[in-house]
Amino acid sequence: MRLLLTTSRGIEDIARAEVSALLDKLGVSFRVEERPLGVEGRVLAEVGEAFYTDEKGRKRELSVSTYLNERSRLLHRVIVEIASERFKGIEGDEPDLALRRIEEFVSELPVERYVKVSEPFAVRSFRKGEHKITSLDISKTVRKAIFERLSRFGSPKVNLDHPAVIFRAELIGDVFFLGIDTTGDSSLHKRPWRVYDHPAHLKASIANALIELAEPDGGSFIDPFCGSGTIPIELALKGYTGEIIGLEKFRKHLRGAEMNALAAGVRDRIEFLLGDATRLSEYVKRVDFVVSNLPYGLKIGRKSAIPGLYMDFFGELAKVLEKRGVFITTEKRAIERAIEENGFEIVHHRLIGHGGLMVHLYIIT
Numbered sequence: 072m073r074l075l076l077t078t079s080r081g082i083e084d085i086a087r088a089e090v091s092a093l094l095d096k097l098g099v100s101f102r103v104e105e106r107p108l109g110v111e112g113r114v115l116a117e118v119g120e121a122f123y124t125d126e127k128g129r130k131r132e133l134s135v136s137t138y139l140n141e142r143s144r145l146l147h148r149v150i151v152e153i154a155s156e157r158f159k160g161i162e163g164d165e166p167d168l169a170l171r172r173i174e175e176f177v178s179e180l181p182v183e184r185y186v187k188v189s190e191p192f193a194v195r196s197f198r199k200g201e202h203k204i205t206s207l208d209i210s211k212t213v214r215k216a217i218f219e220r221l222s223r224f225g226s227p228k229v230n231l232d233h234p235a236v237i238f239r240a241e242l243i244g245d246v247f248f249l250g251i252d253t254t255g256d257s258s259l260h261k262r263p264w265r266v267y268d269h270p271a272h273l274k275a276s277i278a279n280a281l282i283e284l285a286e287p288d289g290g291s292f293i294d295p296f297c298g299s300g301t302i303p304i305e306l307a308l309k310g311y312t313g314e315i316i317g318l319e320k321f322r323k324h325l326r327g328a329e330m331n332a333l334a335a336g337v338r339d340r341i342e343f344l345l346g347d348a349t350r351l352s353e354y355v356k357r358v359d360f361v362v363s364n365l366p367y368g369l370k371i372g373r374k375s376a377i378p379g380l381y382m383d384f385f386g387e388l389a390k391v392l393e394k395r396g397v398f399i400t401t402e403k404r405a406i407e408r409a410i411e412e413n414g415f416e417i418v419h420h421r422l423i424g425h426g427g428l429m430v431h432l433y434i435i436t
């Protein structure tokens with residue numbers, strides 16, 4: 072079975088490592104590839120059959136897609152791949168031609184092997200690139216092709232609101248994927264614990280990628296701009312045993328973070344502090360790890376305040392940080408100046424896709 076796994080752009084290597092570790096535990100044969108056909112934000116896993124022994128000692132097949140949906144902290148979707156194809160030049164094609172190419176391709180695929188014909192289905196699409204067609208066009212075309220194909224085997228039904236089976240069609244540049252979306256309509260990064268919605272919250276998948284890059288070893292950990300608490304909560308949910316602190320300047324967000332932590336069942340694992348990160352050393356005398364997505368300015372209103380805020384914060388951080396820091400921001404110049412002028416060293420930099428933007432990630436020591 073081939074599973075097409077989706078995540079944020081720029082963290083495919085970390086998702087691949089997570090998926091490999093999870094599959095290792097199953098003792099199943101597998102191969103995991105980052106960015107199949109060069110597509111960002113995608114990981115492909117080819118997995119052999121997995122089994123478990125039930126309570127009566129019988130050997131039963133284990134659903135690897137269910138297992139990944141339940142265990143992964145970095146994936147957004149788990150899609151059982153039906154086919155992948157490169158449609159050369161489709162971005163320049165007129166709408167009729169582009170849709171005809173997709174329809175002809177899908178109508179030849181043995182979709183009946185993946186679903187019961189009687190199960191109501193829907194097609195959800197995702198499109199990225201410079202095409203002359205929309206994702207709605209793709210949904211309709213793929214739906215028609217699947218419906219006609221399944222009609223050879225019975226009486227298929229479409230149910231757009233409450234489908235039993237969701238086909239996912241993706242056209243990213245000139246690459247087309249079709250699969251069965253085992254995750255459902257709500258992406259895995261939308262965590263059930265999020266009862267307070269911060270306007271600039273971090274995707275939980277990215278929070279986990281930042282945590283992985285920080286490699287916390289049980290020492291003390293702080294997010295000094297914690298907003299709704301995504302990073303500390305996800306760390307606590309991983310079973311981290313060290314001290315976890317979330318600092319936030321605005322009471323409303325801090326209360327929201329506490330509510331989220333309560334909903335996640337980890338309220339007693341995190342110390343939430345109301346305070347100003349530019350006075351960090353007043354709250355903590357030393358800390359081993361710091362991970363944060365910094366205020367960008369767009370959401371807090373005054374972009375001109377950012378260089379000063381970063382300079383003051385990193386000045387304070389220099390007094391307390393013992394081991395490693397991981398940060399993301401859109402403000403490359405401001406953060407690099409603040410890091411360097413306060414005696415830190417950038418040991419890694421990469422770009423990550425977050426909310427339609429590419430943001431800069433830094434690891435510092």
Ligand SMILES: C[S@@+](CC[C@H](N)C(=O)[O-])C[C@H]1O[C@@H](n2cnc3c(N)ncnc32)[C@H](O)[C@@H]1O
Pocket residue numbers: 269271272273274295296297298299300301302318319320321324346347348349364365366367371
């Ligand atoms: C990008 S948001 C963090 C979002 C958070 N990671 C989440 O998932 O909800 C930045 C946060 O920093 C807070 N903030 C801004 N200036 C601050 C300061 N001087 N000290 C502490 N927090 C501050 C903002 O109120 C905002 O909640």
